[in-house]
Amino acid sequence: MKKCQFKLNDTFCSLNCVEILEQHGSHITFFLKRKDISLEIKLKKAFEQFVDYASKTIKNAKKFKKVTKIKFIYADFSDRKTPLPLHFLGFNQVQLEKLEQLVKVKRGFFLITGKPLTGKTTTVLSLVNRMVKKSGKEMKIFTAFKDRHNQIEGAVSVELFEEPYSKVIRKICFHKPDILVIDDIENAKTGFIIRKALKNDILVFAVHCSENETTSLVKLQSYGISRRLLDKNLNAVIFQDLNYFEGEISLLADLIIPDKNKNYEHFNNYMDVTIKGLNILKKKMPVIEAQENTKSEVK
Numbered sequence: 001m002k003k004c005q006f007k008l009n010d011t012f013c014s015l016n017c018v019e020i021l022e023q024h025g026s027h028i029t030f031f032l033k034r035k036d037i038s039l040e041i042k043l044k045k046a047f048e049q050f051v052d053y054a055s056k057t058i059k060n061a062k063k064f065k066k067v068t069k070i071k072f073i074y075a076d077f078s079d080r081k082t083p084l085p086l087h088f089l090g091f092n093q094v095q096l097e098k099l100e101q102l103v104k105v106k107r108g109f110f111l112i113t114g115k116p117l118t119g120k121t122t123t124v125l126s127l128v129n130r131m132v133k134k135s136g137k138e139m140k141i142f143t144a145f146k147d148r149h150n151q152i153e154g155a156v157s158v159e160l161f162e163e164p165y166s167k168v169i170r171k172i173c174f175h176k177p178d179i180l181v182i183d184d185i186e187n188a189k190t191g192f193i194i195r196k197a198l199k200n201d202i203l204v205f206a207v208h209c210s211e212n213e214t215t216s217l218v219k220l221q222s223y224g225i226s227r228r229l230l231d232k233n234l235n236a237v238i239f240q241d242l243n244y245f246e247g248e249i250s251l252l253a254d255l256i257i258p259d260k261n262k263n264y265e266h267f268n269n270y271m272d273v274t275i276k277g278l279n280i281l282k283k284k285m286p287v288i289e290a291q292e293n294t295k296s297e298v299k
Contacts, residue, residue: 082153083125090251092269098236098255103131106178107201108235109194113208113216118242119251120207121145121183128152128179128205139178142171155179165189172197182206191223198233213239213256231262245277246284 087096102110110127112120132139132155141152144160158177160168172180173196180197182190185208197204210216217237221227237256242249254268 083129084122086126086130089119089123089126090269091253091255092272095253095255095267095269098257098267099127099130102236102257103127103134105203105235107198107203107233109198109230109233110203110205110235111208111216111220111237112205112240113210113213113237114240115211116209118240120209120240123238123240124181124183124205124207125152128155128181131179131203140175141179141181142175142177143181143183144168145181145183165193168193169196172202173200176200177202179203179205184209185220185223188223191220191225194225195229198229204233213237213254231258234258237264243273243277246280248276248280250276 086099091099110124112123112127114120128141129152132141132152139155141155141157142160143157158171158175160171163171169192172193180194180202182194182204185191185194185206194204194206208216208219210219216239217230220230235257239254239256241252243252250273252268252270252273254266254270256264256266258264
């Protein structure tokens with residue numbers, strides 16, 4: 001059967017916009033980056049040739065032909081959202097420079113943590129998008145997003161959300177994507193998926209809801225991601241919150257990067273947000289003074 005599977009991969013590797021997602025005997029799933037009827041016909045013909053070849057080579061050929069099945073999955077980008085550039089999110093210049101260095105890495109673990117509705121998934125998408133653009137080549141990305149309306153330019157993105165846990169593990173180990181993105185680390189099963197991915201040298205981006213970065217790192221250990229594994233693989237932690245002041249919303253972000261001695265360096269934009277708030281107050285001061293003068297005149 002292995003010989004047949006190799007022959008099948010050989011048949012389709014020359015076709016653009018096609019990827020074999022799964023193959024179990026004569027059951028096969030193709031991922032197509034665009035809907036193309038002529039491409040489907042080519043694939044079906046090639047698949048029939050493969051079945052004929054396998055029928056002559058494998059015992060119980062009739063049984064093999066009986067279970068023949070082909071399935072297509074299409075990438076539909078019609079209503080997808082493209083991630084924002086990193087400099088739009090609210091990071092300061094020092095943080096952006098550090099992030100530019102980090103997006104060059106090819107393996108390890110990025111953790112984005114913070115309270116609910118603080119833009120963690122937005123940050124992950126922007127980071128991954130920047131990484132793909134920086135690499136200058138097409139990348140294979142496996143995602144587990146609850147919101148499926150996200151598009152990474154220059155990437156073949158395969159969704160894992162709602163699939164059985166064991167199936168996700170098999171896909172990751174067999175296909176070895178460049179990047180794995182998990183929208184929410186919520187239990188030991190998710191922790192095991194991350195451990196498997198890191199073992200296979202896959203770059204992992206993960207989101208976790210938490211009050212602070214320390215709580216998040218402790219929680220990860222309870223999910224089976226040990227301190228030793230983090231020390232070996234952690235590229236960065238981004239803790240973020242939102243600051244609401246006088247109708248303005250600002251990103252509060254703390255970028256935490258481990259140094260060579262496994263100590264954590266912090267790069268935050270808290271002072272920048274404070275200065276922004278003071279500038280807003282300065283602009284409003286003449287208005288406040290004018291209102292006070294008017295009140296005193298009325299009296």
